[in-house]
Amino acid sequence: MRNIYLIFRRDFLGYVKAWGFWLSLAAVPIFLIVGAGFGYFAASSSPVRYYTVVEPSNVISGAIEAEFRRTQARAAQDAAELAGHMKVAVNEAQLAEAAPDRKFVEVAPPAQSVEALQPYLTGEKMVSGPSGEKPLFAALILSADGRTLEYWSSDVNVSGLRYSAETAMRDLSRRDALLAAGLNADFLKEADDRAVEVAEFRPRDEAGGGSAVTVADRAPAIVAVALAYFLWLMVFSIIQYLLMGTIEERSNKIFDMLLTSVKLPELLAGKLLAVFAVTSTMMLSWSMFAGVGSAFAASQSPGLTELIEPFLAAATDPGLIIPALISFMLGYVLYGAIFMALGSLCDTIQEAQTLLSPMMILLMLPMFAIFIAFQDPGSPVIDYASWVPLFTPFLLILRMPQDPPMWEIVAQMGLMAATTVVIVWLSTKVYRAGAVHGAGIGDLMGMIKGAMGMKPKAG
Amino acid sequence: MGDAPLIMSGATKRFGAFTAVNNLSFEVPRGQIIGFLGPNGAGKSTSLRMSLGVMQPDEGSVSLFGAAPDVQNLRRVGFLPEERGLYKKMTARDTITYFARLKGMGATEARARANELLETTGLGKFKASRISKLSKGMAQKVQILSTLAHRPEFLILDEPFSGLDPMNQQTLEDLIRAEHKRGATILFSTHVMEHAERLCDRIVMLARGRKVFDGTLDAAYATLGRGARMAVEHGFDLAAALAPKGFEAHRAADKGPGDSWRVSLPKGLGAQDALRAALETGAPIVGFQPEEARLRDVFVSLVGEAEAASLDAPTPADVAEAA
Numbered sequence: 001m002r003n004i005y006l007i008f009r010r011d012f013l014g015y016v017k018a019w020g021f022w023l024s025l026a027a028v029p030i031f032l033i034v035g036a037g038f039g040y041f042a043a044s045s046s047p048v049r050y051y052t053v054v055e056p057s058n059v060i061s062g063a064i065e066a067e068f069r070r071t072q073a074r075a076a077q078d079a080a081e082l083a084g085h086m087k088v089a090v091n092e093a094q095l096a097e098a099a100p101d102r103k104f105v106e107v108a109p110p111a112q113s114v115e116a117l118q119p120y121l122t123g124e125k126m127v128s129g130p131s132g133e134k135p136l137f138a139a140l141i142l143s144a145d146g147r148t149l150e151y152w153s154s155d156v157n158v159s160g161l162r163y164s165a166e167t168a169m170r171d172l173s174r175r176d177a178l179l180a181a182g183l184n185a186d187f188l189k190e191a192d193d194r195a196v197e198v199a200e201f202r203p204r205d206e207a208g209g210g211s212a213v214t215v216a217d218r219a220p221a222i223v224a225v226a227l228a229y230f231l232w233l234m235v236f237s238i239i240q241y242l243l244m245g246t247i248e249e250r251s252n253k254i255f256d257m258l259l260t261s262v263k264l265p266e267l268l269a270g271k272l273l274a275v276f277a278v279t280s281t282m283m284l285s286w287s288m289f290a291g292v293g294s295a296f297a298a299s300q301s302p303g304l305t306e307l308i309e310p311f312l313a314a315a316t317d318p319g320l321i322i323p324a325l326i327s328f329m330l331g332y333v334l335y336g337a338i339f340m341a342l343g344s345l346c347d348t349i350q351e352a353q354t355l356l357s358p359m360m361i362l363l364m365l366p367m368f369a370i371f372i373a374f375q376d377p378g379s380p381v382i383d384y385a386s387w388v389p390l391f392t393p394f395l396l397i398l399r400m401p402q403d404p405p406m407w408e409i410v411a412q413m414g415l416m417a418a419t420t421v422v423i424v425w426l427s428t429k430v431y432r433a434g435a436v437h438g439a440g441i442g443d444l445m446g447m448i449k450g451a452m453g454m455k456p457k458a459g
Numbered sequence: 460m461g462d463a464p465l466i467m468s469g470a471t472k473r474f475g476a477f478t479a480v481n482n483l484s485f486e487v488p489r490g491q492i493i494g495f496l497g498p499n500g501a502g503k504s505t506s507l508r509m510s511l512g513v514m515q516p517d518e519g520s521v522s523l524f525g526a527a528p529d530v531q532n533l534r535r536v537g538f539l540p541e542e543r544g545l546y547k548k549m550t551a552r553d554t555i556t557y558f559a560r561l562k563g564m565g566a567t568e569a570r571a572r573a574n575e576l577l578e579t580t581g582l583g584k585f586k587a588s589r590i591s592k593l594s595k596g597m598a599q600k601v602q603i604l605s606t607l608a609h610r611p612e613f614l615i616l617d618e619p620f621s622g623l624d625p626m627n628q629q630t631l632e633d634l635i636r637a638e639h640k641r642g643a644t645i646l647f648s649t650h651v652m653e654h655a656e657r658l659c660d661r662i663v664m665l666a667r668g669r670k671v672f673d674g675t676l677d678a679a680y681a682t683l684g685r686g687a688r689m690a691v692e693h694g695f696d697l698a699a700a701l702a703p704k705g706f707e708a709h710r711a712a713d714k715g716p717g718d719s720w721r722v723s724l725p726k727g728l729g730a731q732d733a734l735r736a737a738l739e740t741g742a743p744i745v746g747f748q749p750e751e752a753r754l755r756d757v758f759v760s761l762v763g764e765a766e767a768a769s770l771d772a773p774t775p776a777d778v779a780e781a782a
Binding site for chain 1: 508513534536538540542544546547548557562602
């Protein structure tokens, strides 16, 4: 144990003393803060743009204005629903404030023809509006036959106004059609309001009948996906550490010094633990950042605690967390042993990079399964794929909220454990060949055949 | 027997069809300095790695302090591999401390020992420097100190002089003598016979994986027999001329004027007798030197000139140093 600790300590300190570790550690919170700040800044700094509508009447102008008001009303409604979930009391004024500011403001047409509007659209002349004098961002001109609304703008990359105009035109057309059929404009809304509401329930043994589906019902599947993704992220993160760490030892010819001081299994265990500790430190730090952020948010919005509680309950449910921990442990050892063995066959980073592509492909497969599970947790694809030992660590976690038969859980865990033992045994052989005999990637197949008692082809 | 630091009995190691070490047996008695000699590819490093348990022999056995090599008895051993290397981002002091701790030393003692070794070898002011910041010679010194830090009873040094400049070679020779004086048993491999001549009590010679000699330096010289070097004008057959006088002569590869010959001296006759006999035959002598016994000549006599020529080939460490 002492030797494992010494190997672990040296490797762990080696990793955490490197700049790259601290950069990686800081990158996620910085990225989140900068990303959120950037999004807020992008939204708040977007300038107010003037547009004008050239038409004989105010019909189109009114339809576009109505569309903008509907958009703002929807945003206010979403904010009200969120506030309701979080049990935060808000008044109408606050809701109106929460809605995004209008970025497109209509002004009176400074001219009636395209030619005359050109100087305003190109910025040679300005128009006056609520935000002062500005160039005209867009002009919407109804054709003489009334069948085309021409959208003129120098900036073709900002499409918000055009989309709103298209939506407004569709609504206008629908309203005209209803009027022509002798129906009033509120007919469709009335019809929508009378539609039968679909309410979601779940049968519950203890209740006898069942009750409405809540966040608590969905939480286990969401937590399972999060845990599976967490394991995937951890395995993905260790590739670089294990490959680079082992290459350093091979290229620096340190193996002989190490192997005359510690047993090979001690060396491998110490290294795996060190990388586990490094990735755990990162994940723990990020989790603490998320926890502090959540606690702060909860202190501001007491209702948030109720929203988080079902997820905490799911994450601490023994039925999920015990198989998840076993899968974590076995999955980490299984993939860690593979990467470390492969690293021992490489002399250079370039050589290791040739191994990264197949490794990425191998790791993308469970990632696809995680996506499938997110959309359809009960998918048979997940059930079948979970029997493949390399994928079991991820997919067994995903299956747990579906309450699979106990024999399947036990069988899959047993298969995964047996595979991990075989992989660790093979990896130890490969590592020894790389570390002691200087074997390279080209020797890999021969070594595996040799380890399995098959004679490699001569020549 | 069981107390000897190392006993190798009939050890054989094959890599596919190639036999790197063939039925090798030798013993390293306590308190001696043993030279493990042979050209590159003779099987020295493979034998040393087998003696440390890094590799297992295909046949035969290895006994380290009376048992198969394992982590426990390896704690009594300090090993310097032929291919040197350290963690480049670790400091000199941390490196020595780390390897001493892996050999069982406590943290405080290992750190104090690292400081002491670095101070006594003139590297004190570099103790907090990373290995990557040290010169190659300094880094090699740190690796040697890492081998010695835990005060091993038995030192195994694989080509320790390779890659060192003459000054550092002398420092290492002094260090080996100091360790021997402390009581350590030392086994070192080399292809440079002069180091062995200066340091060893006994030598084991290897060629093509086989042991060709095992004994003291005196015994090694005795295998050679006494002789004299003569150079004659090109084309003169000295062997034929001296045969009737009772002297045996063989062509030698020495560089110099004319053709070089080695004349063996029969018991009771000296180098001057051989010179006199040659002059009597009218041999056109252009050079003469009574022979001073050298290990290289012993090796030539045991394995032949062609094999001995590979003694001059550089080791990987030499190549790296040259690069």
